[in-house]
Amino acid sequence: MPLRLEIKRKLAQRSERVKSVDLHPTEPWILTSLYSGTVCIWDYQSQTMTKSFEVTELPVRSAKFVSRKQWVVAGADDMFIRVYNYNTMDKVKVFEAHTDYIRCVAVHPTLPYILSSSDDMLIKLWDWEKSWYCTQIFEGHSHYVMQVTINPKDTNTFASASLDRTIKIWNLGSPDPNFTLDAHLKGVNCVDYFTGGDKPYLITGSDDHTAKVWDYQTKTCVQTLEGHTHNVSAVCFHPELPIIITGSEDGTVRIWHSTTYRLENTLNYGLERVWAIGYMKSSRRIAIGYDEGTIMVKVGREEPVASMDNSGKIIWAKHNEIQTVNIRSVGADYEVTDGERLPLAVKELGTCDLYPQSLKHNPNGRFVVVCGDGEYIIYTALAWRNRSFGSALEIVWSSDGEYAVRESTTKIKIFNKSFQEKKSIRPTFSAERIYGGSLLAICLNDFICFYDWAECRLIQRIDVTVKNIYWADGGDMVAIASDSSFHILQYNRDVVSAHLDSGRPVDEDGIEESFDILSEVSEKVRTGLWVGDCFIYTNSLGRLNYCVGGEVTTMFHLDRPMYLLGYLANQSRVYLIDKEFNVIGYTLLLTLIEYKTLVMRGDLERASGLLSSIPKEHHNSVARFLESRGMIEEALEVATDPDYRFELAIQLGKLEIAKDIALVAESESKWKQLGELAMSAGMLDMAEDCLKHAKDLSGLLLLYSSLGDADEIEKLASLAKESGKNNVAFACLFMLGKLEDCLQLLVDSNRIPEAALMARSYLPSKVSEIVALWRKNLNKVNQKAAESLADPEEYPNMFEDWQVALEVEARAAETRGSYPPATEYVNNVDRSHVNLVEVFKHMQLDDEELLENGELDHEDVEENENEGEFVDGQQGSREESQEEEEEDTVVMDNDSSDGTVLINSFEGEEEWVLTPRQ
Helix, strand or coil: CCCCCCEEEEEEEECCCEEEEEECCCCCEEEEEECCCEEEEEECCCCEEEEEEECCCCCEEEEEEEHHHCEEEEEECCCEEEEEECCCCCEEEEEECCCCCEEEEEECCCCCEEEEEECCCEEEEEEHHHCCEEEEEEECCCCCEEEEEECCCCCCEEEEEECCCEEEEEECCCCCCCEEEECCCCCEEEEEECCCCCCCEEEEEECCCEEEEEECCCCEEEEEEECCCCCEEEEEECCCCCEEEEEECCCCEEEEECCCCCEEEEECCCCCCEEEEECCCCCCEEEEEECCEEEEEEECCCCCCEEECCCCEEEEEECCEEEEEEHHHCCCCCCCCCCCECCCCCEEEEECCCCCCEEEECCCCCEEEEEECCEEEEEECCCCCEEEEEECCEEEEECCCCEEEEEECCEEEEECCCCCEEEEECCCCCCCEEECECCEEEECCCCEEEECCCCCCEEEEECCCCCEEEECCCCCEEEEECCCCEEEEEECHHHHHHHHHCCCCCECCECCCCEEEEEEECCCEEEEEEECCEEEEEECCCEEEEEECCEEEEEEECCCCEEEEEEECCCCEEEEEECCCCEEEEECCHHHHHHHHHHHHCCHHHHHHHHCCCCHHHHHHHHHHHHHCCCHHHHHHHCCCHHHHHHHHHHHCCHHHHHHHHHHHCCHHHHHHHHHHHHHCCCHHHHHHHHHHHCCHHHHHHHHHHHCCHHHHHHHHHHHHHHCCHHHHHHHHHHCCCHHHHHHHHHHCCCHHHHHHHHHHHCHHHHHHHHHHHHHHHHCCCHHHHHCCCCCCCCHHHCCCHHHHHHHHHHHHCCCCCCCCCCHHHHHCCCCECCHHHHHHHHHHHHHHHHHHCCCCHHHHHHHHHHCCEECCEECCCCHHHHHHCCCCCCCCCCCCCCCEEEECCCCCCEEEECCCC
16 A cells, blocks of 8 residues: 655745755755856745855855755865855865766765766865865766765765666775675766664666666665656655655656655656755655756655653654653652753664654554555554554544544445444445544535544534544534634533434434534634643744633743643643653643633532642733633732733732832833822822832923922922933923022033023023133034124124013012912913023113103112012013003003913923012
8 A cells, every 4th residue: 555645745846957956954944056057045934045156157056055064065066165154154165076077976974085986087175274285086987977876884885876777885985895786787976874763785876777776785676666757866765754755867866665666656846857856864854956947845754753641651753763752751759840851761663664753552542553555454552563554544532442444435334342343334425534532523625524433323414624523522512624714612522422312303404502603713723632621732933832712822832843742630731742752741730720620611619629739820811811811809819920910000000009019020111000000099198209210200290390389399309310310300490580500500500502592591690600610611512603702791782682681580580489389380381482681671661751751750660679579480560550551562461350460481391380479
């Protein structure tokens, strides 16, 4: 029977003729060398070209990665070998290696050696640690040497293929070949060693249209592979699968079974002649180079063939060898860390007569079934003895230990626990897959039918595209995974039993209400299993998640593809395996799952009783689950992480609890957040306390200025200056009317131009002093600019209303230190905005007009001026009777009887209040 390996195309890129391909061992890269003289690196994950090297104008027939040096080594028809650093794209070395075309370069897996073969009939060994010195020349072939391959089992030996129709085996250090195989009737193009087991085999491909398998110990031909219709240009033994791959100039790639040598598959992608095949150990990806481009395929599944029973014994298949490990063998004194590889002792259990593609324990763990090559064999799990066998494309277990075999798309057989056939099914549709569990599921591409095991009666047809089915141990819950999501269904066993016992017929869609859909999750399941009512799975994004009642929780982020094995309740751990058969465990508490299940069911009383049995380190996980259910107060009670508890307290508006957490945490960000919330909630005392802890001087400025607390603003000014928060300090001093201190702060901050402008606006008597400083400072940079600065004492004519400004300053200075209460702002918020100097000028004009009219003498003017002094740092108004007479000159109070006027500051941010003296 055939292997039936799944083959998926992963990359298809058209290009000029590809002469060689190589895969990087760690990066998702394919290296291709082209007949045009270019070497390219393709990323098969992003489907893009990541790097390109213009090597020469002649063909580059061979290029290889040297991953431990981050190099690409290329040999071309210009007889040169070139070495590039693929990270920096720098050329590391260029040297002439041969006197004719270079056909192949091969990299030694451990030593600093490169082998090259050429049309000059020579093979040369190069040592890059000796400045690429040629340490040895191998002579003996009488025609072009097409390929050299190092033996992976004995890296001191290598094989060479030549158009002289022979294969020669060489030893490093010896100038003569160990022996020669007269391999083919025509020239030999390619050679490769068998890596999968102990067989001393190699394979050759020739212009006689055949490939041959040789035993290099007995020097005999084991098998001739016939079928290609043109020259065989590339051959390989796959390192992981029991297959041989051959490529030919007939445009096809053929896949052969490496044990039976039967033809398994033929690939033809229509890209003309095949020139190269690349592969890599521990990978099932194969790269193929054609006349018209590059193809990458993945052959078979990468999921390891492994199974674990309920006691922790794991059995896996490496090729045909069966091995076992026991998780319980890890000593109690060994501290197991989540995500760490377990130090398990591997034991050889036996071999399998077929190539295993699936391996699965039966429910009680006594037997293991292996399926592959179109057959199945059931073995005893302990002694590995054959108990039953037969033909099968696949085989599945029932939850009771019976099993079903799919022999073809039209025939399924059911066997009892004694391995006796009890039933045969011929479905009315093509059975593409079957699944076991509480019910037998037979699947076509777009629907699935469930049958009972006893009588094979249809239970339910569900229209869904199925990738896998996972039954819970209790048999009442099932997860159906598709390509992009999975559904959780509840199986109503009682409804089905009642219907079947009643003798009522079952229609073509099955029994109504046999399943209820509980939830749907939009995630792609890679592998899954059930623990109680909890579905644990790995997804396509590399996460280990579990789903309880439709709520998904991420347990861990996985750093590589991993596959679920099982769960051991006595250890509270779930176990996974990777492609390299490393076993890893992660903690998952059953009590935690039970708690979440009870919460989902609404049984909060029983759930709270379980909470005490859940370790404290998992309480945050519980709290986040409760929060997702909208139970934020309960989450706050359970949570232990201070940051998380702070967030929950903020959500609930419990600021006192949040404050207690912030006191312990001593986090400025928490204090600031809490202060802002307290201020918006009107809790001003708490806000002040929080802002002080947060050292949020801007917040304190907002608070104190809103309250009109001059004493605190003064303290804040000092604190801001000490902390270097000059903007806050300036704002505080300006509010307090301490203009001299504001000016000095600007000078101390070396902001002399701003100081000059402020002096001009508020302290004109200080302008000359500041201008002198400005000149001195500017003189260091530009003397001419410094000289152009005008001093009002020297040029008063250049400063409009200069004398008026000086008089205003003198009047305002008398009362600048007294502050009206903040409540006054409400009464004056809608007042007109006027300029202080303009107000003073209008008052002077009014007095002059009265004097001219004889209505006022000089003594009255002096008395009025004294009564019109500045209050609270602002100019007072005239008496109301005078204001009414002077409406045409100055609008000081349009809508108020108290004569109050608002005046903007020079920045347009602060508002001063002019109030008459009482």
